[in-house]
Amino acid sequence: MKPLLIVSGILVASAVGAGVAISPMLTSAKAVRDDGPATTQSISQNPQGAQAKGAQGNAAHAEAVAPAPAPAPPPVVTPRKNYTYKSFNVDGNYIAMTFDDGPNPETTPQLLAILKERGIKATFFVLGNMVAKHPEVLKMIADEGHEIGSHSWSHPQLTRISQAAVEKELGNTSEAIFQVTGKRPMYLRPPYGSMKPSLRTMIEEKYGLTTVNWAVDPNDWKFRDSQKVHDAIMAQVTPGAIVLAHDIYPTTVAAMPRVLDELIAKGYKFGTISDLIAMDKTPKVQLLAALPNTGKPQQAQQKPQKPKPATASAKPDGAKPASKPAAGAAQPPRAGGVY
Numbered sequence: 001m002k003p004l005l006i007v008s009g010i011l012v013a014s015a016v017g018a019g020v021a022i023s024p025m026l027t028s029a030k031a032v033r034d035d036g037p038a039t040t041q042s043i044s045q046n047p048q049g050a051q052a053k054g055a056q057g058n059a060a061h062a063e064a065v066a067p068a069p070a071p072a073p074p075p076v077v078t079p080r081k082n083y084t085y086k087s088f089n090v091d092g093n094y095i096a097m098t099f100d101d102g103p104n105p106e107t108t109p110q111l112l113a114i115l116k117e118r119g120i121k122a123t124f125f126v127l128g129n130m131v132a133k134h135p136e137v138l139k140m141i142a143d144e145g146h147e148i149g150s151h152s153w154s155h156p157q158l159t160r161i162s163q164a165a166v167e168k169e170l171g172n173t174s175e176a177i178f179q180v181t182g183k184r185p186m187y188l189r190p191p192y193g194s195m196k197p198s199l200r201t202m203i204e205e206k207y208g209l210t211t212v213n214w215a216v217d218p219n220d221w222k223f224r225d226s227q228k229v230h231d232a233i234m235a236q237v238t239p240g241a242i243v244l245a246h247d248i249y250p251t252t253v254a255a256m257p258r259v260l261d262e263l264i265a266k267g268y269k270f271g272t273i274s275d276l277i278a279m280d281k282t283p284k285v286q287l288l289a290a291l292p293n294t295g296k297p298q299q300a301q302q303k304p305q306k307p308k309p310a311t312a313s314a315k316p317d318g319a320k321p322a323s324k325p326a327a328g329a330a331q332p333p334r335a336g337g338v339y
């Protein structure tokens with residue numbers, strides 16, 4: 001018995017040792033491929049500049065024969081728990097453009113071209129049933145380095161259906177995205193922005209989906225007017241904002257060149273939800289601010305910036321104008337951007 005135990009112990013130890021030695025390399029290679037280029041390009045306002053940087057980076061890498069550590073490690077993305085993102089507290093004028101309800105073969109490819117021309121990376125919250133119908137469009141989105149999140153399978157109000165139905169909506173959508181892209185989504189944009197803390201916790205724990213709503217809502221689904229979409233976004237946008245739009249409406253897509261060019265001219269830079277979570281300084285600040293008054297004056301100056309989340313987030317994301325408007329009003333209290 002004893003020799004057997006020793007042998008198996010050695011085997012286990014060497015297996016663990018091999019795992020420890022190999023896994024950082026795999027992680028590093030994967031991180032560079034998945035996150036490095038996306039971050040560089042999306043954060044850049046100038047695609048040519050990004051390419052030039054990339055070329056320098058490659059040259060430097062080729063000279064370094066030894067496995068020297070990468071100069072800038074990829075950002076670590078650790079979303080907050082039990083939290084709904086609407087904006088970020090970041091240094092610099094970073095914002096996240098998000099597009100819901102696709103992929104749509106009529107409009108999404110056009111938007112992709114507009115984003116590509118400007119070197120912008122965005123986040124697409126897709127519907128499972130649209131992914132099933134148009135997997136090739138989802139593949140295009142993924143291939144161009146955009147982030148893909150879940151928007152459920154059929155756009156129900158998740159707080160109004162059974163937990164079993166929620167699980168089917170989210171499980172099937174994550175699986176459909178995985179089948180096309182090889183990656184499961186990390187973020188959920190709940191239809192109509194409708195969520196409650198107990199459901200959010202279940203969704204985080206069971207599906208690894210962090211809830212992401214928005215701070216800027218142009219109501220593009222309602223107006224179907226490019227000028228209004230433009231005006232609303234330009235009026236509401238602030239650094240760190242998550243901008244909601246829908247890539248299924250031609251009027252929204254038609255508004256984007258002007259919107260994006262003006263945002264660039266104003267000094268805004270763009271990242272995916274993961275990019276901005278990696279840069280976000282909010283967690284500690286908000287937790288401190290959320291504590292009862294402890295009488296420590298230094299906490300007062302760390303008051304978080306909240307670019308008017310209450311009004312914007314109280315509205316449904318509105319992909320289905322036909323749905324009952326009363327549904328949003330019947331939501332549990334969401335005023336003040338509490339979650």
Ligand SMILES: [Zn+2]
Nearest residue numbers: 100101317319
């Ligand atoms: Zn929607």
